[in-house]
Amino acid sequence: MKNDNINHAAAAAAFLQDREQARWHDSAIWWVRQKRDMQAKQLPEWEQLRALAQQIKAHTLSRLDDYLQQFQANAEKNGVTVHWAADADEHNRIVHGILAAEGVKKLVKSKSMLTEECGLNPYLEQHGIEVIDTDLGERIVQLRQEPPSHIVMPAIHLKKEQISELFHRELGTEAGNNDPTYLTHAARANLREHFLTADAGLTGVNFAIAETGGVVVCTNEGNADLGTALPPIHIASMGLEKIIPRLEHLGVFTRLLARSAIGSPITTYTSHFHRARPGGQMHIVIVDNGRSDILGNDDFYQSLRCIRCGACMNTCPVYRRSTGHSYSYIIPGPIGSTLGPSRDIKKHGSMAFACTTCGSCSNVCPVKINLHEQLVLQRKRAFDAGTLKPAKKMGLLAMRFLTQHPSLMDAGGKVMRKVVPIVPDSLTRHSAWSRPGRALPEMPEQSFKEMWQARQEKKS
Amino acid sequence: MSSREQILARLRQNRPQGPALPDIDAVPFITFDDKFDAFRTLVRNLGGDAVQLADGDSVLGVVQQRWPQHGRLVDLTVENHEESPSPHAWHDVDVAIVPGELAVAESAAVWVSHADNQWRSIYFLTQKLVLVVPRDAIVDTMRDAYRRIAIREQGFGGFISGSSRTADIEQSLVMGAHGAMAALVVFV
Amino acid sequence: MKVALFIPCFVNDLYPHVAMATAELLEGYGVDVHYPLAQSCCGQPLSNNGDSQGACDAARRFTGIFKDYDYVVSPSGSCTAHVKHHYPWYIADNADYQALQPRIYEIVEFLQDVLKVEKLPKPVYFPHTVSIHQSCHGLRELGHAAPSELMIPYHSRLERILQLVDGIEIKQPERRDECCGFGGTFSVDEPEVSVAMGEDRVAQHEATGAQYIVGADPSCLMHMGGIIRHRCRPIRPLHIVEILTGRGGAA
Numbered sequence: 001m002k003n004d005n006i007n008h009a010a011a012a013a014a015f016l017q018d019r020e021q022a023r024w025h026d027s028a029i030w031w032v033r034q035k036r037d038m039q040a041k042q043l044p045e046w047e048q049l050r051a052l053a054q055q056i057k058a059h060t061l062s063r064l065d066d067y068l069q070q071f072q073a074n075a076e077k078n079g080v081t082v083h084w085a086a087d088a089d090e091h092n093r094i095v096h097g098i099l100a101a102e103g104v105k106k107l108v109k110s111k112s113m114l115t116e117e118c119g120l121n122p123y124l125e126q127h128g129i130e131v132i133d134t135d136l137g138e139r140i141v142q143l144r145q146e147p148p149s150h151i152v153m154p155a156i157h158l159k160k161e162q163i164s165e166l167f168h169r170e171l172g173t174e175a176g177n178n179d180p181t182y183l184t185h186a187a188r189a190n191l192r193e194h195f196l197t198a199d200a201g202l203t204g205v206n207f208a209i210a211e212t213g214g215v216v217v218c219t220n221e222g223n224a225d226l227g228t229a230l231p232p233i234h235i236a237s238m239g240l241e242k243i244i245p246r247l248e249h250l251g252v253f254t255r256l257l258a259r260s261a262i263g264s265p266i267t268t269y270t271s272h273f274h275r276a277r278p279g280g281q282m283h284i285v286i287v288d289n290g291r292s293d294i295l296g297n298d299d300f301y302q303s304l305r306c307i308r309c310g311a312c313m314n315t316c317p318v319y320r321r322s323t324g325h326s327y328s329y330i331i332p333g334p335i336g337s338t339l340g341p342s343r344d345i346k347k348h349g350s351m352a353f354a355c356t357t358c359g360s361c362s363n364v365c366p367v368k369i370n371l372h373e374q375l376v377l378q379r380k381r382a383f384d385a386g387t388l389k390p391a392k393k394m395g396l397l398a399m400r401f402l403t404q405h406p407s408l409m410d411a412g413g414k415v416m417r418k419v420v421p422i423v424p425d426s427l428t429r430h431s432a433w434s435r436p437g438r439a440l441p442e443m444p445e446q447s448f449k450e451m452w453q454a455r456q457e458k459k460s
Numbered sequence: 461m462s463s464r465e466q467i468l469a470r471l472r473q474n475r476p477q478g479p480a481l482p483d484i485d486a487v488p489f490i491t492f493d494d495k496f497d498a499f500r501t502l503v504r505n506l507g508g509d510a511v512q513l514a515d516g517d518s519v520l521g522v523v524q525q526r527w528p529q530h531g532r533l534v535d536l537t538v539e540n541h542e543e544s545p546s547p548h549a550w551h552d553v554d555v556a557i558v559p560g561e562l563a564v565a566e567s568a569a570v571w572v573s574h575a576d577n578q579w580r581s582i583y584f585l586t587q588k589l590v591l592v593v594p595r596d597a598i599v600d601t602m603r604d605a606y607r608r609i610a611i612r613e614q615g616f617g618g619f620i621s622g623s624s625r626t627a628d629i630e631q632s633l634v635m636g637a638h639g640a641m642a643a644l645v646v647f648v
Numbered sequence: 649m650k651v652a653l654f655i656p657c658f659v660n661d662l663y664p665h666v667a668m669a670t671a672e673l674l675e676g677y678g679v680d681v682h683y684p685l686a687q688s689c690c691g692q693p694l695s696n697n698g699d700s701q702g703a704c705d706a707a708r709r710f711t712g713i714f715k716d717y718d719y720v721v722s723p724s725g726s727c728t729a730h731v732k733h734h735y736p737w738y739i740a741d742n743a744d745y746q747a748l749q750p751r752i753y754e755i756v757e758f759l760q761d762v763l764k765v766e767k768l769p770k771p772v773y774f775p776h777t778v779s780i781h782q783s784c785h786g787l788r789e790l791g792h793a794a795p796s797e798l799m800i801p802y803h804s805r806l807e808r809i810l811q812l813v814d815g816i817e818i819k820q821p822e823r824r825d826e827c828c829g830f831g832g833t834f835s836v837d838e839p840e841v842s843v844a845m846g847e848d849r850v851a852q853h854e855a856t857g858a859q860y861i862v863g864a865d866p867s868c869l870m871h872m873g874g875i876i877r878h879r880c881r882p883i884r885p886l887h888i889v890e891i892l893t894g895r896g897g898a899a
Contacts, residue, residue, distance in 0.1 A: 008838065009837060009838040009839075009840070009841070012838060012840060012841045013838075013839075013840035013841075016840045016841065016844050019844075022844065026848070028630065028631045030823070031631065032631070037796065037797070040799050041799055042490075043489075043490055043799075044490060045487055045488065045489050045490065047798065047799055047800065048487045049487070049489075051482075052482050052484055052487060055481070055482040056481060056482065056484075058478045058479055059478045059479055059480060059481045059482075060478070061476055062475055062476055062477060062478025062479075063475070063478070064471045064475070065471040065472045065475070068468065068471070069468065078615075084462070084463045084464035084467055085463060086463040086466055086467060090463060134638070135628070136626045136628040136629070136637060137626075137628035140628065140629075153628060153631070154628070155628055155629070156628075156631070158629075158630075159630065160629050160630045160632075163629055180629040180632035180634050181632075183629055184626060184628075184629060184634040184636070185634075185636060188636060188637060188638060191638060192551075192638070196548055196551055212611055214611065220624070220625050220626060220637065221624055221625070221626050221638045221639065222584045222624040222637060222638040222639025222640075223638045225580075225583070225584040225618070225638075225639065226581070226584045226585070226638055226639070229547055229580050229581035229583075229584055229585075230547050230548055230581055240467065240471075245481060246481075247606055247611060248484060248603070248606050248607065249484070250602070250606050251484060251601070251602045251603030251604075251605070251606040251607070252484055252603070254567075254602045254619075255566070255567075255601065255602050255603070262627070264506070265502060265566055265567040265568065265621070266564075266567035266568075266569050266602070266619065266621050267621070268506070268620065268621050268622055268623065268624055268625060268639070269584075269618055269619070269620060269621075269624075269639070270569065270618055270619040270621075271616070271617075271618035271619075272611055272616065272617045272618060273615075273616060274611065274614065274615055274616070274617075275615035275616075276615070277547075277578055277580075277615065278578050286467075288463075288467045288470075292467055292470035292471050292474055293470070293474070295470075295471060295474040295475070295476065296470075296473070296474030296476075298476070301474075301476050315797065317826055317827045317829065317845050318838070318841055318845075321841050321844050321845060322841055353697075353834070353837055353838075354838060354841075355831070355834065356784070356827050356829060356830065356831025356832075356834045356842075356845075357696065357784070357785075357831060357832075358784035358788070358826075358827035358831070359784055359785070359787075359788035359789065359795075360784075360788070360795070360797055360825075360827070362788070363788060363795050363797035363798055364797045376695065376696055376698075376734075377737075378698075379696065379697055379698035380698040380699075380700050381698070382698050383697065383698030383699055383700070384698070384700075388697070388698070392697070392833075392837075396693075396694060396697050396699045396702065397699075397702075399689070399693055399694060399699075399702070400694055400699060400701070400702030400705070400706075402688070402689070403688050403689045403691055403694065403702065403705070403706045403709070404688070404705060404706075404709065405688075406686060406687065406688035409657060409688050409689070413657075413661035416661065417661065431836075432836035432837075432839045433835065433836055433839065433874070434874075434878075435839055436839045436840045436842070436843035436844075437843050437847070437875065437878050437879070438839075438842075438843050438846070438871070438874035438875050438878055439874045439875075439878040440874065441662050441663075441870050441873065441874065442877075443662070444662065444663075444664050444665070446664060447660050447661050447664055448655055448659065448660045448661075448663075448664035448667035448668060448683075449655075449660055449683075449685060450664075451664050451667075451668060452667075452668075452671070452683050452685075453685075
């Protein structure tokens with residue numbers, strides 16, 4: 001679980017103290033953005049593909065209740081049990097109920113941001129169930145007892161030395177062996193044992209197909225497949241916005257997802273689950289947890305189109321220079337900075353300000369969510385909810401007043417131009433503008449208005 | 461009122477306006493002059509390889525040549541193949557030769573499925589995965605692929621593209637995360 | 649043709665020579681340039697910080713001041729983008745605004761799309777290397793160039809108009825359109841991230857070997873300029889109108 005009192009500016013400033021690590025983080029993630037560009041460039045239809053994805057999702061959102069009912073009916077025809085959870089707590093209780101009924105002691109999980117959102121792991125652990133995250137990055141952050149810092153690359157904030165140390169302590173790998181191949185294969189061997197001894201497997205859902213009643217899970221590692229092919233019980237937890245109307249629509253979304261997320265044409269495994277194995281059980285838990293409220297908000301319902309590719313994080317210049325751990329909501333970066341404030345404006349409203357409004361996120365988004373505009377609109381909610389710091393609020397009200405009274409603004413500008421050049425550096429050095437290494441602009445003699453008026457007088 | 465009814469009622473009440481479903485066939489998608497070549501180029505970057513079986517060669521022969529020192533080999537493409545008492549019993553398989561129904565040029569993916577879900581673990585437990593695909597069963601894009609697969613009758617089906625991999629440690633690409641360390645696609 | 653200059657508040661106070669160059673450039677093409685003295689801030693800082701009441705009042709005020717001119721032209725991509733694309737959040741139904749909106753232009757757009765200029769008013773010789781700073785709002789909201797994220801044919805308004813300058817060499821920085829980190833009040837709300845972004849951006853411009861960073865948004869240039877001054881680097885930020893009027897780095 002994440003500490004939701006995190007203040008982005010302060011956490012980011014702390015992260016930037018180690019400039020070398022921060023540079024590495026920035027360039028490692030920028031490389032993923034570049035891989036995405038290379039993949040996208042290879043498809044002449046890329047922009048049309050994004051438009052198709054947007055339209056399919058927009059259509060689906062306009063009839064979400066119909067498609068979910070269709071999905072449930074078809075899943076039940078396939079012998080799958082469908083559950084509905086209004087909130088995180090109900091989701092956790094349903095999952096625990098399924099596991100408890102079968103006496104499950106060990107659960108293997110593949111990556112699911114929804115279960116992070118719901119806080120499933122601590123809930124199950126409190127009830128005596130061993131939970132093993134099996135995605136390598138998720139396993140790393142689980143062993144470190146920290147939240148993922150990225151929705152696709154959960155451990156991207158860590159250096160291999162840190163992981164080597166962790167694995168030495170937790171898995172008994174050689175001290176000082178930092179080779180990623182060695183470390184990955186050590187985790188492989190360790191997690192194989194867990195896969196072979198687990199009583200149940202839980203996966204997230206990338207897409208749920210209304211027409212067939214099945215769910216699709218995409219991984220590169222194969223952990224979702226091992227976790228569902230070995231234990232007899234498969235639980236798939238899905239946010240209710242994961243629905244797509246028809247099977248053929250996967251022909252659009254599977255083309256966009258991995259290209260956007262990691263710069264691969266597709267994930268290694270794109271697995272379609274429609275029935276339980278003979279003698280086994282398959283459950284699907286459909287979770288609302290605030291989504292139906294977002295659907296009713298004209299400014300933000302488009303965020304429900306999200307397919308969780310993480311491309312917006314990879315392109316975000318602020319995210320790359322601050323890590324996911326600087327954001328208070330479990331989903332960081334641009335999409336998290338609209339979903340978090342939608343969930344709780346008081347807790348997460350400040351995330352919407354961790355953004356220069358550069359707009360790159362909206363352009364990489366495979367379903368064309370107007371992310372950077374949503375962040376500005378979330379700021380309006382933060383302002384209205386009274387969550388701005390008093391000094392900032394005062395400044396804005398002063399600005400509001402000056403905007404309506406240009407003569408006062410002119411007078412202020414005049415004072416600034418006269419005073420700033422004679423103020424000793426020691427007084428401005430600690431201002432927010434100058435503190436991190438940025439000089440004040442040079443002050444001209446006159447404003448443009450003064451120059452213009454003088455020029456007009458000379459003319460006449 | 462149950463959670464289901466509550467959720468559906470809220471979704472109904474909060475319905476936004478939306479467009480009609482688009483015709484996904486209205487957009488021309490990429491095509492390849494030589495689909496096999498595109499597939500092979502791609503799969504080689506994804507920890508795999510692809511070959512076209514030459515006249516007189518056998519899949520088993522290709523496998524023996526590539527991995528002469530292999531361990532337990534299971535060939536599911538032959539009739540009366542080995543059965544497993546449990547999904548777990550495949551855990552020591554070194555080479556699995558499995559039928560692949562359809563290959564996709566743009567993604568180097570192969571569709572695998574089986575009506576008997578019980579033994580699908582072999583695809584993911586094996587160290588080396590050999591997918592045997594009919595030579596003419598190769599399409600350009602995922603859109604074409606989804607048109608050719610009948611999914612509902614099958615409990616499980618999936619696309620597999622290359623070998624299992626991860627870049628979760630410092631973005632260094634490592635083959636063999638949990639599933640097969642190597643993948644070979646043989647077009648027959 | 650009566651053209652009103654829309655000079656953003658900080659440009660009025662801090663970069664008067666950029667505003668004057670804009671006026672002179674337009675006059676050089678025979679345009680009847682006006683500067684409505686009642687103008688103030690367009691309200692973007694208010695909007696970007698969620699003060700919708702303040703932003704709405706500013707939008708109404710702006711519309712009242714500028715509605716009777718044939719065109720409104722500004723030397724700031726960001727402020728133009730706010731007025732042109734975000735005012736509808738506040739005053740979409742305002743008939744005066746609806747009539748005004750299509751007549752609002754950023755200076756380079758105005759030169760290229762309305763005046764359709766093919767040469768500069770007077771020849772300019774600028775024998776220097778410049779690195780193009782493609783500011784975000786000009787790029788992604790006004791469409792000044794093909795953003796690197798979109799798979800569309802490449803174009804760039806700034807490069808196209810700089811072709812009219814003699815002797816100039818034009819370069820692109822690595823990561824051709826990454827944000828410089830200014831972001832309005834972001835620059836003081838998150839100063840460490842803002843400056844880290846700006847330092848990276850300046851380094852990328854320097855790596856092209858350019859003597860000047862040229863852009864169409866004074867705010868980004870102010871931010872990068874502050875970092876350059878703090879670090880005593882030789883590269884200089886320039887607004888594109890300073891080059892197009894032949895003022896160059898002299899102003």
